[in-house]
Amino acid sequence: MNVFIATVQGATATLTPEESWHCAKVLRNKSGDTLRIIDGKGNSYEAVLTLVTDKKCEARITAGPFLQQTRNYNLHLAIAPTKQLDRIEWMLEKAVEIGINEVTFILCANSERKHLNVDRLRKIAESAVKQSLQSRIPIVNSLIPFSEFIARSSNSQKFIAHCSDASKEDIKTLSFANKSTIALIGPEGDFTKAEIDSALASGFRPISLGTTRLRTETAGLYVVQAAAFLS
């Protein structure tokens, strides 16, 4: 059964314009077809199409809401996008498949990539939500300067994975269960000393990610998987 993102009011689901186009033109659904609706906030429904046009599709809810099980952890990954865009794109797809709450892209002193099409990344995240049969869409934030992210980071447990020599906690010793976690992953050239110092001063704890040297996107996904296994 095809899955579409829609806003739900009462017994009526209205597909977003993009989803309507996809439903009508790409998948060539017809009025009367059954589909699965997700609202992006954790609810899914079964529904029957009642209106099919290129710009707007509507469906009548026939079952639901079915609530997506909540994970026992909240993970916010802040990561410098890679020079090669496809590397960060697959990281995001995989992070969403496995489970993540929020992703923020950060601009660091050593970042080679200084611009990012966040709409494209949001579409990748939405597609991964649908593909992995989830119904809650993670927040994907635009690229912001490292210093700005550090300044507004909240009271969560906060980690920074950098490659400089320093005493670090092994990620395998951490617990993510029933906690809200922010994890910082730097660019290909790593964080600068000034960035590391400023993160430490803001309460970020340095962590090590195993014994091998991981690429930026692998490090990001490693943290996502750590939360899944250590919770």
Added chain:
Amino acid sequence: MNVFIATVQGATATLTPEESWHCAKVLRNKSGDTLRIIDGKGNSYEAVLTLVTDKKCEARITAGPFLQQTRNYNLHLAIAPTKQLDRIEWMLEKAVEIGINEVTFILCANSERKHLNVDRLRKIAESAVKQSLQSRIPIVNSLIPFSEFIARSSNSQKFIAHCSDASKEDIKTLSFANKSTIALIGPEGDFTKAEIDSALASGFRPISLGTTRLRTETAGLYVVQAAAFLS
């Protein structure tokens, strides 16, 4: 410092023909340049180039061998290659970065991809070994029929991740420490019932990989990360 794969005899390292080409023509190294040598078996060295031609480069060992730390688990992943080749390629790259001993590609009843250029995949594995500063190259086996793989699988602890309804052990409850593990991951259309039955009859235990539906390549990497975290 650039890293190259070579055979080492006494104090002389001889780069493979491909590595020699890369060293001489791509990276334009000169006699006298220092480099890092790995033998693919877990040893690394520092060396100085003594001979540089397109087809053959030699170096004199100046320090080492430095032995790569052995992981406390042995993981052999048997996975059906994905229809889109880049998906299985990145899975292999990431699996090697994080740590794996052996990968076998399996041909299943529902496999859409029936041919595979294993030489290209071996190069990706070698490149990931060098990039992640390891010195042991995992074994990458050619595509073989599922039944053949099942028949020759050894006395390791053996798991199969399939999507059919059945009682399964949650991967989070397993231990990989001080064990040799084989994990089977099926194609996009999943294993057939006959394949699952035959694996179970050969001692494979069904496992579940979390609460979301993972793509084939994400499932493969999920098991690799499980071994890293649960050991």
